[in-house]
Amino acid sequence: MFREAIEQMTGYVPGEQPKGTKLVKLNTNENPYPPSPKVLEAIRAASADSLRRYPDPTASAFRERAAEVLREDNPEITPDWILCGNGSDDILTIVTRAFVGQGQAVRYPRPSYVLYRTLAEIQGARCDVVPYEADWTLGYGFTAPAADVRLAYLANPNSPSGTHLAPGEVAAIADAAPFPLLVDEAYADFAPSNCLDLVRTNERVLVSRSLSKSYALAGLRFGYVVAQPQVIEQLAKVKDSYNCDALAIAGATAAIGDQAWLAENVARVVAERTRLADGLAEAGYQPTPSHANFVWATHPSGEHPAIYQRLRDKGVLVRYIHHPGWAGGEDGLRISVGTPEQNDELLALLATV
Amino acid sequence: MFREAIEQMTGYVPGEQPKGTKLVKLNTNENPYPPSPKVLEAIRAASADSLRRYPDPTASAFRERAAEVLREDNPEITPDWILCGNGSDDILTIVTRAFVGQGQAVRYPRPSYVLYRTLAEIQGARCDVVPYEADWTLGYGFTAPAADVRLAYLANPNSPSGTHLAPGEVAAIADAAPFPLLVDEAYADFAPSNCLDLVRTNERVLVSRSLSKSYALAGLRFGYVVAQPQVIEQLAKVKDSYNCDALAIAGATAAIGDQAWLAENVARVVAERTRLADGLAEAGYQPTPSHANFVWATHPSGEHPAIYQRLRDKGVLVRYIHHPGWAGGEDGLRISVGTPEQNDELLALLATV
Numbered sequence: 001m002f003r004e005a006i007e008q009m010t011g012y013v014p015g016e017q018p019k020g021t022k023l024v025k026l027n028t029n030e031n032p033y034p035p036s037p038k039v040l041e042a043i044r045a046a047s048a049d050s051l052r053r054y055p056d057p058t059a060s061a062f063r064e065r066a067a068e069v070l071r072e073d074n075p076e077i078t079p080d081w082i083l084c085g086n087g088s089d090d091i092l093t094i095v096t097r098a099f100v101g102q103g104q105a106v107r108y109p110r111p112s113y114v115l116y117r118t119l120a121e122i123q124g125a126r127c128d129v130v131p132y133e134a135d136w137t138l139g140y141g142f143t144a145p146a147a148d149v150r151l152a153y154l155a156n157p158n159s160p161s162g163t164h165l166a167p168g169e170v171a172a173i174a175d176a177a178p179f180p181l182l183v184d185e186a187y188a189d190f191a192p193s194n195c196l197d198l199v200r201t202n203e204r205v206l207v208s209r210s211l212s213k214s215y216a217l218a219g220l221r222f223g224y225v226v227a228q229p230q231v232i233e234q235l236a237k238v239k240d241s242y243n244c245d246a247l248a249i250a251g252a253t254a255a256i257g258d259q260a261w262l263a264e265n266v267a268r269v270v271a272e273r274t275r276l277a278d279g280l281a282e283a284g285y286q287p288t289p290s291h292a293n294f295v296w297a298t299h300p301s302g303e304h305p306a307i308y309q310r311l312r313d314k315g316v317l318v319r320y321i322h323h324p325g326w327a328g329g330e331d332g333l334r335i336s337v338g339t340p341e342q343n344d345e346l347l348a349l350l351a352t353v
Numbered sequence: 354m355f356r357e358a359i360e361q362m363t364g365y366v367p368g369e370q371p372k373g374t375k376l377v378k379l380n381t382n383e384n385p386y387p388p389s390p391k392v393l394e395a396i397r398a399a400s401a402d403s404l405r406r407y408p409d410p411t412a413s414a415f416r417e418r419a420a421e422v423l424r425e426d427n428p429e430i431t432p433d434w435i436l437c438g439n440g441s442d443d444i445l446t447i448v449t450r451a452f453v454g455q456g457q458a459v460r461y462p463r464p465s466y467v468l469y470r471t472l473a474e475i476q477g478a479r480c481d482v483v484p485y486e487a488d489w490t491l492g493y494g495f496t497a498p499a500a501d502v503r504l505a506y507l508a509n510p511n512s513p514s515g516t517h518l519a520p521g522e523v524a525a526i527a528d529a530a531p532f533p534l535l536v537d538e539a540y541a542d543f544a545p546s547n548c549l550d551l552v553r554t555n556e557r558v559l560v561s562r563s564l565s566k567s568y569a570l571a572g573l574r575f576g577y578v579v580a581q582p583q584v585i586e587q588l589a590k591v592k593d594s595y596n597c598d599a600l601a602i603a604g605a606t607a608a609i610g611d612q613a614w615l616a617e618n619v620a621r622v623v624a625e626r627t628r629l630a631d632g633l634a635e636a637g638y639q640p641t642p643s644h645a646n647f648v649w650a651t652h653p654s655g656e657h658p659a660i661y662q663r664l665r666d667k668g669v670l671v672r673y674i675h676h677p678g679w680a681g682g683e684d685g686l687r688i689s690v691g692t693p694e695q696n697d698e699l700l701a702l703l704a705t706v
Contacts, residue, residue: 001559002534002587003454003503011590014410030406039404043600051392051572051604053383054565057367086439086574089593097475100357102455122450122591125468150356180354204354212407219404219599234355237364238475240442241468246572247396247600251404304568327410 003149005102005124012118015319018351023312024345026336027319029159029187029217029294033268033339035251036261039217042254043247058236060083062244062253063149066224069256081199084252085234086243088186088223092119092153095182095206095225098238099151100125107152109138111160113184116153125150134234134328136163136288143176143220151180155344156195160321160334162290170195171202180204187292189214189271198218203228204349207249208221214266215255218233222252269293273337279347298332308333308352316346358455358477365471368672375697376665380672382512382540382647384569386621386692388604389614392570395607396600407521410601411589412437415597415606419577422609433582436589437605439596441539441563441576444470445506446534447591448559448578452504453478460505462490462491464513464539464676469506470553478503487681489516489641496529504533509548510540513674515643523548524555533557539576540645542567542619543626549579556581566646567619568608575605622646626690632700633688651685661686663706669699 063079070077085091092115100106102124108116111130120127128149130141136158154173157164164174174181186206191200198205206227212218222244225235244252252281255261274297277287280297288296299307308320319334335346361532368381398456416432423430438444445468453459457476461469463482473480481502483494489511507526510517518526527534538560551558559580565571575597578588597605608614626648630640633650640648652660661673688699 001584002451005454006451006587006590009590012594014407014594017407017409025406028407033405035404046572051388052386052569053378054367054370054381054571055574056370086598087595089595093593098355098359101358101477118590124454182445216405218407218595219399221408221598231354234359237359237362237471240446241365241367241438242440242442242571242574245439245574245598245601248598302516 005121009118009121012115016317018317022315023065024316024338024342025347026338026342027317029213029292029336030218031213031265031269031293032122032337032342033216033265035216036255036258038254038258038261039251042250044249046250050246052279053250054243055244057241057248059244060067062249062256065253066256069259070196074200076200077196077226080232081226083225083239084234084244085223085225085239086248087212088184089115090207090239090243091208091223091225092182092184094235094238095165096120096123096151098178098235101150103148104150105146105148107142107146107149107179109142109154109158111326112153112158113319131326132300132328136161136328138165138173145178149179151182152177153182153184155184155186157191157290157292159187159292159294160332161288162292162294163288164191164291167193167195167198171198174198174202174205180206182206182208184208186210189215190270190293191291199226199228202270203231206231211252211255214262216265217251217255220248220251222248244287272340272343276335276337276343276347279343280350283347283350285350294334294336295336296332298329304331304333305318307353312345314349314353316349356477358474362471362474365468369670371670375668377478377669377691377695379691379695379699380670382689383571384566384618384622384646384647385690385695386569386618388569389583389608389611391607391611391614392604393511395603398434398527399600399603403599408595408597408602410594412602415577415602415609418606418610423579427549430579433585434552434579436578436592437597438576438578438592439601440565440574441537441561442468443592443596444561444576444578445535445537446572447588448561449476451588451591452533454503456501457503459502460495460499460502460532462495462507464530464674464679466508466512482549482560484679485681489514489681491518491526496526498531502532504535505530506535506537508539510536510544510643510645512540512645512647513672514641514649515645515647516641517544517644520546520548520551524551526556527551527555531537533559536560538564539563542615543623543646544644552579552581556584559584564605565609567615569618570604570608573601573604575601583685622690625693625696629696629700630689632696633703636700637704638703647663647687647689649685649687651682657684657686660706664699664702667706668701669702
């Protein structure tokens with residue numbers, strides 16, 4: 001009854017969302033602080049009438065506000081360079097469906113966001129996986145021609161490593177690659193640079209953003225992609241007509257409009273990220289320098305499953321990630337940056353487990 | 354750069370959402386009344402913390418409440434018979450992607466919901482379109498075997514006609530058809546019967562529902578599909594992990610929990626539907642008996658584009674729909690049931706244009 005590709009795939013398993021427990025939750029890279037108060041105001045102001053009616057199919061209010069904000073560093077960006085999605089996962093789905101057909105292929109590095117595999121599998125496409133070097137850089141293999149590769153994903157900063165490639169390196173990849181490149185910038189607000197400027201010079205570069213992490217709005221589901229207008233025009237054919245709801249549009253518009261809140265929140269998270277990494281190093285771990293809101297850490301003992309379990313038993317949930325066969329190590333722990341109190345609790349526990 | 358199927362398609366154009374005007378809006382079948390006050394309460398109660406965190410990937414709260422409600426008439430339904438979507442358009446997308454691959458085909462009647470064509474085109478699938486008879490019944494052609502047809506859509510009640518097929522007729526179609534049948538029940542709450550019971554007896558029947566119309570929540574984007582659990586399990590692989598946001602889940606759960614509000618709202622709309630149809634007949638139109646929240650009307654003059662335009666000039670927006678070559682007539686007007694005042698305004702205008 002179903003397509004063979006669907007019956008054969010296992011499906012993406014999102015990070016655990018435990019219910020009714022008091023776990024310190026450092027496993028899914030949520031922001032530890034609540035969103036801008038302006039977001040709640042905007043949502044509360046959304047009247048009964050805005051629920052009764054269909055939302056704006058193109059989320060114009062958000063695109064106009066976002067273009068104003070992005071134009072400060074990228075003067076070319078106007079609202080028609082932006083397409084909004086129901087979370088950046090929706091954006092990834094739209095982009096994949098637009099470029100990749102059954103029997104074709106996508107390319108992405110490993111270890112990285114495991115959803116990329118699922119997106120390809122749903123399309124009945126092959127995964128052309130290029131391993132990161134042990135130091136989380138990418139070799140020439142990533143841009144090697146392959147007739148059936150129609151799209152590459154590049155999470156930058158990457159998860160689970162928190163590492164990033166400088167815009168010049170990404171530009172070199174985009175210029176060398178004979179296929180479109182989706183730079184997944186879900187974590188870019190925590191990094192010192194981003195790739196938005198590459199969109200201007202190369203129509204095959206698309207940059208996706210999420211409001212889940214840096215704007216503390218994982219529950220609202222809002223993301224967007226920046227690309228040249230003729231690219232946005234094709235992508236728009238693939239999205240559901242009303243893919244963003246009225247409350248999400250209102251909340252996201254307020255969120256991106258409050259750049260003062262963003263700057264303050266990012267500063268707090270980045271300061272704690274440094275303290276967390278330092279604490280991990282003191283406790284005998286090897287933290288990878290991070291440009292995201294989490295830290296990738298390994299321990300010389302290699303006992304990551306046991307450490308994960310002991311932390312969990314003591315009430316702290318981090319993410320255990322296993323990537324067998326990778327040259328840089330088989331597994332490790334991805335730890336979201338929490339509040340100072342949460343990070344203290346984690347570090348104190350690590351000293352004992 | 355793009356898939357050929359995407360470049361060649363034109364894309365779905367949603368009903369007009371005029372901004373900043375005072376038009377009486379009877380063109381997109383929105384409910385003329387605001388949603389249950391409990392919906393707003395639930396959304397306002399959604400704390401900042403629920404926005405910061407990822408939502409429940411399977412919208413368990415909604416599925417549990419919906420199963421309780423649906424079980425009153427369909428005792429077999431438990432939460433694992435339900436999959437939630439970001440509007441019922443998301444459900445239609447998920448179902449299409451699960452069943453229909455590139456080079457295969459979907460079947461649907463015409464005139465009906467024009468999105469079905471778009472869904473097929475995005476997949477690179479062929480549209481096997483079966484015309485309704487002039488009286489909006491379906492002939493044997495709809496169930497005729499065709500090797501490449503992998504899914505049929507049946508809007509019931511149908512749009513733009515507002516007509517519906519009785520559950521026995523749909524059961525006969527489902528039993529005869531060698532492919533799965535998606536019964537799109539976006540308007541079923543306004544009809545005297547529905548097809549939920551068919552899901553129990555035939556695993557190839559899926560019933561989709563929307564909260565946009567009868568629950569007055571078009572702006573919130575929430576829909577669901579009811580199917581046997583082993584079918585839901587496969588569909589779940591295709592959906593975005595967090596396809597419903599925290600506020601939509603909270604609002605939708607409150608909405609389906611307020612069945613008293615639903616009964617009262619449906620009664621008001623149905624009473625006005627009768628009055629609107631009677632008024633149209635008095636004004637010389639031929640309204641089709643409707644089981645939805647709109648009325649399909651034609652005029653013996655055939656001057657539908659001109660009538661549409663004159664109504665619009667006078668401040669009332671209805672939907673002009675054109676289906677060239679169809680045996681039952683080339684075009685007509687689909688008029689959403691408004692408030693008594695809105696319907697009065699429309700009927701008064703029709704007497705003059």
